[in-house]
Amino acid sequence: MKYCNSCKVNVTGGQPRCPLCQADLVELDDKTEEEEVFPVIPTIYRQHHMLFKTLVFVTVVCVVVSLAVNWMLPESGGWSLIVLGAAVCLWLTLWIAIQKRKNILKHILWQLFLVSVLSILWDYFTGWHGWSLDFVVPGICLVAMLSMTIVSRVMKVCVEEYLIYSVLGCLFGIVPLIFLLTGLVNYVYLPLICVAASIIFLAAIVIYQGENIAADLKRRLHL
Amino acid sequence: MKRKHFRQWNPLDNAAKIFPVTSSKADAKVFRFACGLTEDIDEAALTQALDKTLERFPVFLSVMKKGLFWYYLEHTDKRPAVAEEQIQLLSPLYDENVKNLLFRVSYYKKRINLEVFHALTDGTGAMFFLQVLVYHYLLTVHPELNEREVVMALDASAAQMQDDSFDRYYEKKSMSGPKSRRQRMRYGAYQLSGTRYSEHRMRVIEGCAPVKPLLTEARKRGITLTTLLAAVMLRSIYQIMPARQRKKPVTLDIPVNLRNYFPSASARNFFGVVQVGYDFNSMPDDLESVTAYVDQVLKEELTPNRLEIRMHKLGALEHNPFARIAPLVLKDFFMKIGYRVAAAGLTASLSNVGRVVMPEALCPYIEEFDVFCSCEKVQMCMCSFNGVLRMSFSGPFVDSDLEKNFFRALVELGIPVTVTSNRFPEELEGGE
Numbered sequence: 001m002k003y004c005n006s007c008k009v010n011v012t013g014g015q016p017r018c019p020l021c022q023a024d025l026v027e028l029d030d031k032t033e034e035e036e037v038f039p040v041i042p043t044i045y046r047q048h049h050m051l052f053k054t055l056v057f058v059t060v061v062c063v064v065v066s067l068a069v070n071w072m073l074p075e076s077g078g079w080s081l082i083v084l085g086a087a088v089c090l091w092l093t094l095w096i097a098i099q100k101r102k103n104i105l106k107h108i109l110w111q112l113f114l115v116s117v118l119s120i121l122w123d124y125f126t127g128w129h130g131w132s133l134d135f136v137v138p139g140i141c142l143v144a145m146l147s148m149t150i151v152s153r154v155m156k157v158c159v160e161e162y163l164i165y166s167v168l169g170c171l172f173g174i175v176p177l178i179f180l181l182t183g184l185v186n187y188v189y190l191p192l193i194c195v196a197a198s199i200i201f202l203a204a205i206v207i208y209q210g211e212n213i214a215a216d217l218k219r220r221l222h223l
Numbered sequence: 224m225k226r227k228h229f230r231q232w233n234p235l236d237n238a239a240k241i242f243p244v245t246s247s248k249a250d251a252k253v254f255r256f257a258c259g260l261t262e263d264i265d266e267a268a269l270t271q272a273l274d275k276t277l278e279r280f281p282v283f284l285s286v287m288k289k290g291l292f293w294y295y296l297e298h299t300d301k302r303p304a305v306a307e308e309q310i311q312l313l314s315p316l317y318d319e320n321v322k323n324l325l326f327r328v329s330y331y332k333k334r335i336n337l338e339v340f341h342a343l344t345d346g347t348g349a350m351f352f353l354q355v356l357v358y359h360y361l362l363t364v365h366p367e368l369n370e371r372e373v374v375m376a377l378d379a380s381a382a383q384m385q386d387d388s389f390d391r392y393y394e395k396k397s398m399s400g401p402k403s404r405r406q407r408m409r410y411g412a413y414q415l416s417g418t419r420y421s422e423h424r425m426r427v428i429e430g431c432a433p434v435k436p437l438l439t440e441a442r443k444r445g446i447t448l449t450t451l452l453a454a455v456m457l458r459s460i461y462q463i464m465p466a467r468q469r470k471k472p473v474t475l476d477i478p479v480n481l482r483n484y485f486p487s488a489s490a491r492n493f494f495g496v497v498q499v500g501y502d503f504n505s506m507p508d509d510l511e512s513v514t515a516y517v518d519q520v521l522k523e524e525l526t527p528n529r530l531e532i533r534m535h536k537l538g539a540l541e542h543n544p545f546a547r548i549a550p551l552v553l554k555d556f557f558m559k560i561g562y563r564v565a566a567a568g569l570t571a572s573l574s575n576v577g578r579v580v581m582p583e584a585l586c587p588y589i590e591e592f593d594v595f596c597s598c599e600k601v602q603m604c605m606c607s608f609n610g611v612l613r614m615s616f617s618g619p620f621v622d623s624d625l626e627k628n629f630f631r632a633l634v635e636l637g638i639p640v641t642v643t644s645n646r647f648p649e650e651l652e653g654g655e
Contacts, residue, residue, distance in 0.1 A: 001641075007627065007630065007631055007634065007642075008631070008634045009430070009631075009634060009640040009641065009642045010639070010640070010642065011641070011642050011643065012641055012642075012643045013643035013644070013646075015643065015644065015646070018642070019428050019623060019626070019642055019643070019644035020428070020623055020626055020627035020630055020631070020642060021623075022623075035332065035333065036331075036332065037259070037334065037429070037643050037645075038308075038312065038427070038644075038645035038646070039308050039309070040646050040647070040648055040651065041308075041310065041311055041312075041648075042648050043311075043421070043422050043424070043647070043649075044422075099320075100320055101320075102318065102320045102321045103320040103321060158300065160230060161322065211229075212229075215229045215230070219232050219288070219290060219295055219297065220288070220289075220290040220291055221290060221291050221292065222234060222290060222292065222293060222295065223292055223293075223547045223548065
């Protein structure tokens with residue numbers, strides 16, 4: 001046991017200095033055991049910070065340089081806006097990936113929504129060729145449903161954990177039906193496959209896991 | 224036909240609703256109860272004891288989930304792993320992306336640590352859990368202790384422990400009373416400031432003192448121990464206030480165990496909060512004046528009627544039909560604002576968990592109990608065992624002047640104090 005002359009308190013736990021006033025301590029002569037109450041735990045400083053900062057910096061440089069060059073050469077068209085848009089989209093998807101990295105199923109669902117919306121926006125602002133609704137949205141839905149099924153099997157996620165994500169994914173996969181019916185789609189194959197697969201998948205979930213879904217909905221919608 | 228078994232779930236109780244919203248890396252809303260034994264801890268025995276304890280506390284085997292309107296606790300098949308303490312104390316337990324258990328049990332040398340996310344239970348519930356855990360642990364490592372002779376007073380059914388007592392005591396009625404002092408003096412309280420530890424680490428400084436001389440000091444003034452220590456703490460804060468801030472009141476949050484006023488055996492949250500604000504600008508700063516004032520406020524506030532009014536107000540907020548149908552994202556947003564506003568009226572917290580009683584046959588094996596809590600300001604938690612009171616200050620600040628003033632004031636009253644604290648690698652000798 002040690003003693004602080006300024007605070008007039010005993011100090012235990014292997015402290016080199018007084019925790020209260022940081023003064024040097026006097027050793028007491030008693031033979032009581034020195035027992036540490038708390039372990040010293042090393043601090044883990046984030047190590048990926050440097051790589052991350054570099055990536056952000058490179059993006060900023062690319063965008064600024066292309067904006068400046070484009071301004072100097074106005075006759076070359078508005079291509080720097082494409083660079084800006086690409087940078088924004090890249091960081092949006094990356095940000096979601098980092099935010100949701102601990103929950104893969106949630107991550108897939110978020111990326112499904114985000115990439116669909118972004119591709120429609122790209123298509124719209126680059127003169128509406130319809131490729132987003134023809135290929136990207138249904139394609140990504142199919143990939144998402146397939147990967148969710150594989151992930152939940154491989155990682156042995158319990159039913160309650162993945163049901164909600166699968167159901168939301170399927171419901172999203174039926175949305176292209178609206179595009180089909182309103183005639184927004186040029187090539188019907190992929191959207192049709194996507195809608196059909198979603199309905200079959202949803203039917204399977206409802207038929208085999210209906211009770212679980214009902215119970216989960218009751219929990220999630222309680223007022 | 225095979226009967227389908229559905230998962231048990233519980234809505235969050237009234238007090239718990241704020242915690243998932245406001246928990247952050249800086250303040251994870253986690254508190255720790257620890258028990259120091261006389262011998263080193265055996266991991267296998269602790270695991271066994273934990274399994275037995277969880278049979279009595281099924282609520283603890285829950286994960287937090289988000290609904291469309293409210294958060295809720297869902298029973299899980301996950302089982303806790305006991306491990307030697309190797310992460311920062313009071314590290315976050317709740318992560319909205321990972322469905323983890325909301326408590327953790329670790330050990331270090333002779334100590335068993337229980338860390339709990341506040342949405343799961345309050346101090347009383349967690350202490351209850353730790354006591355049962357220690358009881359089972361000691362029976363496991365000391366088979367000579369006869370289970371029939373050592374009786375752990377635990378007179379509560381599983382249903383009683385799962386009880387949402389806020390809900391049980393809530394009824395629709397209009398309640399009003401005279402405005403309390405705290406309402407008149409809650410805005411713009413003095414805020415502690417200073418350098419914080421990096422990586423959101425918490426500094427814990429613990430002081431122990433014998434209960435007897437402290438009680439003698441309190442009784443000499445005709446007040447309770449909590450009142451005395453609250454007054455000492457208010458004065459310690461006043462002493463570190465910069466002169467230009469001294470116009471602001473110093474406000475302490477004091478959690479109250481509602482089980483003492485409204486019968487309940489719930490192992491979930493059931494506490495209220497009383498605020499004591501002292502304006503050093505207009506009132507004298509000597510100990511006698513402060514204790515007299517704190518005593519008066521606590522006597523006014525700690526009545527079943529006043530506590531019920533407060534409990535009812537918060538209950539009415541939860542039962543408001545508009546609040547109920549608002550989607551969770553909207554609720555989160557407003558609750559965060561409400562929390563910030565309330566926090567601006569608060570300087571620090573003081574919570575007295577009270578006397579810990581263990582079966583007499585187990586006492587020779589137990590050295591101490593202590594408790595502390597994560598917070599963005601400074602919180603002092605205390606509990607007493609075997610005639611020794613342990614007062615633990617926790618907070619993110621590097622400066623320890625508040626603690627210094629507090630313990631020096633106790634020493635001035637003639638009370639012997641022994642201090643210890645956690646250490647960080649950069650503060651070790653030779654390290655930088």
